[in-house]
Amino acid sequence: MYLTEVSTWDMVKKLYRYKLNSYFGVFTSLVIIQILSILFSLNGTGSSGGSSDTFEYNMNIYSGTLILAFMMGWAFLVATLITTKAYRYDDSSFVSNRTASHFSNILFLFSASIIAGITVYFSYHLFLSVVSLFMKVRVVQADTLTPIQLAQGITASVLYIFLFTSLGYLTGMLVQVQKFFVFVLPALFIGALIIDGNLSDEPRLLISLGSFYGLETSFIVFVFKTLLTTGALYGVSILVSRRVEVRP
């Protein structure tokens, strides 16, 4: 019987196609989380008001930030989930090696991030409609975006979500290598926040981390910053996973 030669990229594509079918639950959870996040957003993110003798006004600020934040959490969890044994062993039932498996996972998570990023935009508009139709609001003032701003907004959402998949993937992989990371990672995270809070009067860690990406004014630089971080996190995950056996 002759031997078959296969290319890694070919197998990555086949695994990716398999994953689009078999990880369908990921997209079901996306819909549920977005509906939940719309409900939570109906509270508004801020409000102000005032009154005088003759009139009174109320201003509510609604934003889609909460929807995006929920999607980041979702992205983190989905990425962690697909590093678990149940998902990794599925790959080993067919032709694969770890490299092909990782790249097909990354490709899948990137696709999921794109879908999530676009639907965040749609959800935001659904949410605005819900607000204006059902919330007894007299006047709605929403920002109008140029097509370029819109594209940039969606791209930014996709990149943020993709960044969180890489964070989740690394977390998941570390836990697969050593179970004690389940306790160590949250402890490190919370410990760092506490130390940060004790060292200075004002906690800075999360804020400066957030503003490193969030306050970047140049779109191109932002794209580079997020993609480089994402790439680095995935790179570390792949290196870390060499310590796990394929299927013990």
Next chain:
Amino acid sequence: MNVVEFTNVSKKYGKSNAVSKLSFTLAENKITGLIGRNGAGKTTLLKMMAGYVKPSSGNITVFSKDPFDNLQVSANRIFIDHQMSFSPLLTLKELLITAGRFYANWDSELAWRLFDYFSLNPDQNHAQLSKGMKSTFNMIIGLAAHCPLTIFDEPTSGMDAAVRKDFYRALLKDYLNHPRTIILSSHLVSEIEDLLEDILLINDGEKYLHLSVEELREYAVGVSGNASAIKELAQQHSLIHQKDMGSGRMYAVMKTEGAAKQALDQTRKLGLELTPVAVDDLCMHVTSKSQGGIDSVFN
């Protein structure tokens, strides 16, 4: 050409050795049975061959390559066991179609004919199947993939007797149509004996013997008769197994090799009876921990 080569391979889990200093080769287009007791290291050996597990020391080549995490090896071998996991969201039909995309030699017609024969439901999920049905489905994938190296680890676990028989028959027929290297682990030697060409017997993670089935049938001989005559004979031969039959009689299994063979012929003069030893009995005797068998526990 040797498809598989193990040289001094050991695998440690913690402090215990699952496989130690194992060396053997598998020639192209042969069916080999991997026989051993529970915990002998069969699964570990096969997982190393499939490239799932890395040996602690020693060297393994499959198609002249290191199989661990190797995509080329993965494309040319298939590993079938009861732990095979498939997405719970795909139906059996979708799984067969998916398997067809991955394996270059996939025989779709055979897969569907077997699928119908064993009356599996194409709309069912793998997770909903009973243990025996899972094994049946996995076996169909293993056969239809037509991989140059096909590895079955306890493929019949959970199958009923009729399905087991059908499986062995299907394996043999498909092997004749598409010769390839097949290794099959089992502890039911009597069932697969007729199917196999070679037997690789391992015990406590070490190779005990690797012989053709014909050679194994003549490997040992059973002697029964007067206990004292047998004990005397046993001093010249390697004794594999002995059993007290009561009233001064005993049964012993001795190796028949070289000059010893002629000596055994003389036993007839001593009034001892010689009987052939079935392959499965032999495998059981040589891997037995104590010479007296389970009886020794109760004596």
